[in-house]
Amino acid sequence: xxxxxxxxxxxxxxxxxxxxxxxxxxxxxxxxxxxxxxxxxxxxxxxxxxxxxxxxxxxxxxxxxxxxxxxxxxxxxxxxxxxxxxxxxxxxxxxxxxxxxxxxxxxxxxxxxxxxxxxxxxxxxxxxxxxxxxxxxxxxxxxxxxxxxxxxxxxxxxxxxxxxxxxxxxxxxxxxxxxxxxxxxxxxxxxxxxxxxxxxxxxxxxxxxxxxxxxxxxxxxxxxxxxxxxxxxxxxxxxxxxxxxxxxxxxxxxxxxxxxxxxxxxxxxxxxxxxxxxxxxxxxxxxxxxxxxxxxxxxxxxxxxxxxxxxxxxxxxxxxxxxxxxxxxxxxxxxxxxxxxxxxxxxxxxxxxxxxxxxxxxxxxxxxxxxxxxxxxxxxxxxxxxxxxxxxxxxxxxxxxxxxxxxxxxx
Amino acid sequence: xxxxxxxxxxxxxxxxxxxxxxxxxxxxxxxxxxxxxxxxxxxxxxxxxxxxxxxxxxxxxxxxxxxxxxxxxxxxxxxxxxxxxxxxxxxxxxxxxxxxxxxxxxxxxxxxxxxxxxxxxxxxxxxxxxxxxxxxxxxxxxxxxxxxxxxxxxxxxxxxxxxxxxxxxxxxxxxxxxxxxxxxxxxxxxxxxxxxxxxxxxxxxxxxxxxxxxxxxxxxxxxxxxxxxxxxxxxxxxxxxxxxxxxxxxxxxxxxxxxxxxxxxxxxxxxxxxxxxxxxxxxxxxxxxxxxxxxxxxxxxxxxxxxxxxxxxxxxxxxxxxxxxxxxxxxxxxxxxxxxxxxxxxxxxxxxxxxxxxxxxxxxxxxxxxxxxxxxxxxxxxxxxxxxxxxxxxxxxxxxxxxxxxxxxxxxxxxxxxxxxxxxxxxxxxxxxxxxxxxxxxxxxxxxxxxxxxxxxxxxxxxx
Numbered sequence: 001x002x003x004x005x006x007x008x009x010x011x012x013x014x015x016x017x018x019x020x021x022x023x024x025x026x027x028x029x030x031x032x033x034x035x036x037x038x039x040x041x042x043x044x045x046x047x048x049x050x051x052x053x054x055x056x057x058x059x060x061x062x063x064x065x066x067x068x069x070x071x072x073x074x075x076x077x078x079x080x081x082x083x084x085x086x087x088x089x090x091x092x093x094x095x096x097x098x099x100x101x102x103x104x105x106x107x108x109x110x111x112x113x114x115x116x117x118x119x120x121x122x123x124x125x126x127x128x129x130x131x132x133x134x135x136x137x138x139x140x141x142x143x144x145x146x147x148x149x150x151x152x153x154x155x156x157x158x159x160x161x162x163x164x165x166x167x168x169x170x171x172x173x174x175x176x177x178x179x180x181x182x183x184x185x186x187x188x189x190x191x192x193x194x195x196x197x198x199x200x201x202x203x204x205x206x207x208x209x210x211x212x213x214x215x216x217x218x219x220x221x222x223x224x225x226x227x228x229x230x231x232x233x234x235x236x237x238x239x240x241x242x243x244x245x246x247x248x249x250x251x252x253x254x255x256x257x258x259x260x261x262x263x264x265x266x267x268x269x270x271x272x273x274x275x276x277x278x279x280x281x282x283x284x285x286x287x288x289x290x291x292x293x294x295x296x297x298x299x300x301x302x303x304x305x306x307x308x309x310x311x312x313x314x315x316x317x318x319x320x321x322x323x324x325x326x327x328x329x330x331x332x333x334x335x336x337x338x339x340x341x342x343x344x345x346x347x348x349x350x351x352x353x354x355x356x357x358x359x360x361x362x363x364x365x366x367x368x369x370x371x372x373x374x375x376x377x378x379x380x381x382x383x384x385x386x387x388x389x390x391x392x393x394x395x396x397x398x399x400x401x402x403x404x405x406x407x408x409x410x411x
Numbered sequence: 412x413x414x415x416x417x418x419x420x421x422x423x424x425x426x427x428x429x430x431x432x433x434x435x436x437x438x439x440x441x442x443x444x445x446x447x448x449x450x451x452x453x454x455x456x457x458x459x460x461x462x463x464x465x466x467x468x469x470x471x472x473x474x475x476x477x478x479x480x481x482x483x484x485x486x487x488x489x490x491x492x493x494x495x496x497x498x499x500x501x502x503x504x505x506x507x508x509x510x511x512x513x514x515x516x517x518x519x520x521x522x523x524x525x526x527x528x529x530x531x532x533x534x535x536x537x538x539x540x541x542x543x544x545x546x547x548x549x550x551x552x553x554x555x556x557x558x559x560x561x562x563x564x565x566x567x568x569x570x571x572x573x574x575x576x577x578x579x580x581x582x583x584x585x586x587x588x589x590x591x592x593x594x595x596x597x598x599x600x601x602x603x604x605x606x607x608x609x610x611x612x613x614x615x616x617x618x619x620x621x622x623x624x625x626x627x628x629x630x631x632x633x634x635x636x637x638x639x640x641x642x643x644x645x646x647x648x649x650x651x652x653x654x655x656x657x658x659x660x661x662x663x664x665x666x667x668x669x670x671x672x673x674x675x676x677x678x679x680x681x682x683x684x685x686x687x688x689x690x691x692x693x694x695x696x697x698x699x700x701x702x703x704x705x706x707x708x709x710x711x712x713x714x715x716x717x718x719x720x721x722x723x724x725x726x727x728x729x730x731x732x733x734x735x736x737x738x739x740x741x742x743x744x745x746x747x748x749x750x751x752x753x754x755x756x757x758x759x760x761x762x763x764x765x766x767x768x769x770x771x772x773x774x775x776x777x778x779x780x781x782x783x784x785x786x787x788x789x790x791x792x793x794x795x796x797x798x799x800x801x802x803x804x805x806x807x808x809x810x811x812x813x814x815x816x817x818x819x820x821x822x823x824x825x826x827x828x829x830x831x832x833x834x835x836x837x838x839x840x841x842x843x844x845x846x847x848x849x850x851x852x853x854x855x856x857x858x859x860x861x862x863x864x865x866x867x868x869x870x871x872x873x874x875x
Contacts, residue, residue: 025418052545104873158629158660167660168630169560169873170536172567277537279564283662284537371493371533 017223034212038205054204060316061211062272067296067308068222069265074294075303076231077258078238079134083146084266084293086153089285090126091119091267092173092274093163099174106163111179116271123267124260131256138241150287157282170281173274176210211272218265223305225261234258238303295378299385301394310393319374326358326370474794476551477523484525484793486511486780487550489542489565489576491557494534495661495687498716499769500557503579504529506753506773507554509760520784532557536564547572552783552798555579555776559632562594563873569593575783575799577776581712581739582631583639584869586823595783595802597775597817598739599828601632601711602639602870603861605683607831608709608737609643610858612681615735616707621648624679624706626655626670626694628686631871633657636685636711638870646860653677659686659694671697674706682708688716696726708734717767720836720848731838735852737831740771740814744846745854747812749774766847775814782808815855827866830855 005020018024036042037057040049047053066088073079099115100107133145158167165171177186190206201209225231233254236244245251274280292315300311329348333341348356348367356367368376389395403410471477476485488507491500507527515524530546532539539561546553547568553576556562562578569576570593583600584590599607613620625640627633637656644651653673660666671694674682682698684691691714719730741750743766753774757763763770787793787801805819815830833853841848 051548055541055544166629166657168628168632170564172564278540278567279536281536281560284535369493369531371531 015227017220017227031216035209038201038208039199049205051202051204054202054208056316056320058204058208058211058276059273060312061208061215062269062276063293063296063316064215064309064312065218065272066266066269067293067300067312068218068305069262069269070293070297071302071305071308072222072225072234072265073258073262074297075301075307076226076238077234077255078241079255079258080139080143081146081259081262082143082287082290082294083130083149083153084262085285085287085289086149087123087127087263087266088270088273088289089153089157089282090263091123091270092280092285093157093160094122094267095119095271095274096171096173097163100172101174105165105171107174109182111181112174112177115174116268119271120264120268123270124264127259127263127266128256130263131259132252134255134259135252147287150285150290153285154282157285164282167282170279170284172279173271173277175278176207176275207276211276214268214272218268219305219309222265222308226305230254230257235303292378295382299381299392301392304391304394306397307392307394310397314393315378318377319370322358322373322377323370326373329358470791471788472792472794472797473551475548476795477793479523482519482523484520484523484784485550486525486527486552486554487546488527488529488554489532489539489546489556489561490529490579491534492529492531494532495689496534496557496713498688498718499713499767499772500579502767502769503555503773503776505762506757506770507777509756509762510753510774510777512760513756514781520781521788523788525784527554532561534558534561536561540564540568543568547574550574551793551795552780552802553577554780559635560630563590563631566590566593573796573799575795575802577779579772579776580632582635582869583866583871584631584635584873586827586866587869588823589868590873592803593799595779595805595817595819596826596828597779598814599737599831599861600870601636601685602642603827603829603864604711604737604739604831605636605639605685606643606646606860606864607829607856607858608735608833609640609649609681609683610647610860611737611833611853611856612707612709612735613647613649616680620680620707621650622652622677622679622681623649624653624655624674624677624682624684625651626653626659626674626682626684626686627657628659628661628690629657631873632711632713633659633685635869635871636683640683642864642870643858643860646863649681652679655684659684659690661687661690664693667694668697670694671701674698675701675703678703679706682706683710684708684714685711686714688714688718690714692716692719692726695729699726699729704729704733706733709736712736712738717769717847720838720841722842727838731836735833735835736849737856738768738834738849739831740768740775740810741812741832741854742768742834742846742849742851743771744840744850745812749811749813752811753813765844768847768849771813775810778810778813779808779817823868824866829857829861829864831861832856 005022008014008019013019018027033042037045037048038054040046048057066084070081070084073081095115097106098108098110098118099112101109130149134142137145157164176190178188179186190210191203193202195201196206233249236247236249237251237254241251296311296315297308299314300309301307326348329344332338333345333348346356348358358367358373385392391398471479473479488504490504491497511525511527519525528546528550530542532542534557539558543565552574556565556576557579559580559582562576562580575593575595577595577597578585581598581600581604583602585594585596586600609623623640623644625637627637634656641651655670655673658666658670667690675698684694691710695708715736718724720727741747743754750771753771757770782805783798783802786805787798790797790801803819808817810816815828818826832851833856834849834851836848837850838848840846840850
């Protein structure tokens with residue numbers, strides 16, 4: 001009905017992924033915005049077209065895919081998993097085995113349409129193999145089991161030197177190029193700059209478009225999952241798994257499915273991340289990476305696709321903002337004018353001898369370096385959100401939206 | 412109709428909001444003499460054709476990193492500021508900044524001032540690659556790149572982008588034409604250093620020393636060092652009673668214990684262990700605690716850290732009595748012209764708390780880059796490619812005593828550095844503040860094994 005967006009008069013409109021005009025328009029505009037950003041023609045956002053920001057946005061896309069996977073497992077199906085990094089590593093090394101050119105380390109040189117799905121499938125199969133533990137244990141104990149996966153993974157990745165390149169050395173990964181089979185020149189290459197449809201694009205811009213397209217596909221799949229039978233089964237298991245089983249939702253089958261789907265996402269994200277960075281050491285697939293994804297899901301809002309996306313943007317962009325803010329503070333102090341210079345001087349230290357909370361030269365000057373500030377912030381944010389806003393950033397957005405929906409009668 | 416006009420109003424409102432945003436994007440230009448990050452606004456795509464300018468500097472070609480009108484040259488540093496070698500790399504970065512401040516104050520490079528941008532790579536390959544990507548469109552060359560595996564990780568991009576980098580590592584691959592197209596080596600590489608150090612220790616201990624234990628971290632840093640140790644053992648007739656190559660896993664305490672027990676159990680006369688100080692110290696301490704005090708210990712240069720002989724260090728006396736080390740550069744206690752000048756600059760800057768010889772490494776790198784930039788200026792080409800070409804054709808760089816002279820022309824065998832400065836700890840000099848605790852016992856030592864070694868390719872061949 002016009003003017004009554006929440007009144008649905010058909011199953012179709014009730015089940016729609018974007019169920020109001022507002023959502024459709026804003027989603028459409030947002031996608032258009034993302035497409036225009038690398039071209040540098042959006043007023044006010046030209047800085048996003050620079051190399052380092054484009055790389056950051058590409059990282060956001062990759063982590064979004066991983067976060068969506070964890071969101072399905074933890075937010076939708078309620079299974080705590082600290083093993084996300086292990087599945088990402090599995091996906092990455094499957095991709096390397098299949099897709100990297102042959103050389104001293106294993107590689108079969110197969111094209112991307114084989115190694116990318118295979119990365120997801122192999123991780124999914126291992127996820128399904130791990131799944132039965134979720135039937136036996138729940139909550140904290142499942143977290144321990146999946147934590148063990150990460151350490152087993154680290155050990156295995158270090159041992160299998162011919163696949164992973166070994167501790168500290170690492171290996172290179174296949175690049176984003178589309179070939180039919182093993183030809184010399186690729187059909188489409190996302191790693192060399194060049195003209196596309198009349199626009200001159202850098203390699204980073206093309207990579208971003210490729211990753212954006214993949215992310216959109218995965219977002220649609222994840223959002224769709226919520227309204228299917230499988231998704232409803234996941235949610236019932238999350239809420240009361242024993243009651244769900246009594247109602248006829250087969251616990252084992254759906255928990256295995258949840259692990260499988262989530263690990264597929266993780267495997268694809270791992271393969272994309274490794275190819276994007278170019279070279280990864282086995283130590284990269286660490287507990288810290290798993291915790292980063294947990295942070296993303298918790299900060300963004302568990303169980304909601306928009307929450308996973310918001311969380312990813314927040315967590316990935318945050319270190320860059322901290323870095324920029326710190327160096328801006330330092331230059332503000334150097335410039336010397338302004339009311340808040342003494343406060344800024346207290347906050348930032350620009351060299352040894354100058355006291356400050358944060359510094360621009362880690363270790364030489366007192367205070368925390370940018371990398372350490374990020375670690376501290378992650379912890380503080382997780383604790384803060386869990387206490388004050390359990391629904392995460394999505395919950396904050398809900399509050400804002402409800403406030404303005406009822407405005408000026410917000411009471 | 413109602414709906415259309417409502418949406419029209421909203422679209423118009425959004426249009427007004429967008430138009431109100433500042434045009435042209437963010438513009439933030441910060442240059443500080445301390446060498447903080449400099450942000451300059453450029454268009455979305457960098458111009459890569461050399462532009463001839465007719466300002467100060469006549470017809471010098473430039474593309475990225477050199478701005479003739481503003482009179483600046485930007486050098487990037489890929490530094491480990493918070494990882495395993497951070498305590499030393501921070502000092503090296505500080506030395507770079509102090510050196511260039513002095514050069515800028517004395518006219519710069521033909522009037523061009525050098526700005527140094529140091530980014531933290533956390534000693535992780537993936538972060539290293541990301542930092543490289545961030546800097547490659549801002550700098551004309553890289554003043555240093557920390558870590559052997561990390562530098563290997565950026566070799567493909569360096570070659571694709573045609574940029575010069577000075578590795579802050581001593582992997583023998585940097586003298587090997589297969590790997591070093593964009594890299595300038597300096598100092599004796601790890602495998603030569605191992606030969607020299609083990610030969611020196613063996614000479615000092617005499618005939619009774621017949622057994623050797625070796626251990627290292629994995630990766631090209633550790634394994635290159637181990638290749639040299641094995642070659643030395645062959646040449647000297649030493650028996651390797653424990654081989655822990657690649658067994659020291661950073662962060663894995665159980666691995667440290669295993670290596671320490673392995674060494675103690677094998678009861679060697681000489682121990683050569685290559686890792687970061689974060690592993691070397693604990694393993695040495697564990698061996699001591701197990702009562703193993705008969706061997707003489709050493710390792711590759713970066714395994715040592717001045718913290719071993721800090722006043723409150725538990726292993727202080729043991730390190731002074733039981734270790735001998737090699738160094739690629741000279742010592743604080745040296746009085747050659749280069750070292751004296753470096754010391755004066757460092758102490759005058761007010762940023763040096765106590766003398767540490769590692770600062771000299773920063774001076775070595777900075778002087779190399781200085782030579783390269785002047786050669787590029789003289790050739791009239793200060794593009795990234797021009798600086799690369801100038802660096803790879805530099806006939807000689809002198810450091811006035813801080814380090815041996817380097818050359819970048821000739822066969823790998825001719826370019827290879829074979830001399831290591833042997834030194835030991837001197838607690839007396841450290842305690843009364845004379846120097847950093849290091850005293851040269853034989854500067855410029857070249858062992859027979861190193862002198863006879865024919866170098867054609869890297870001692871340890873990379874995989875993958």
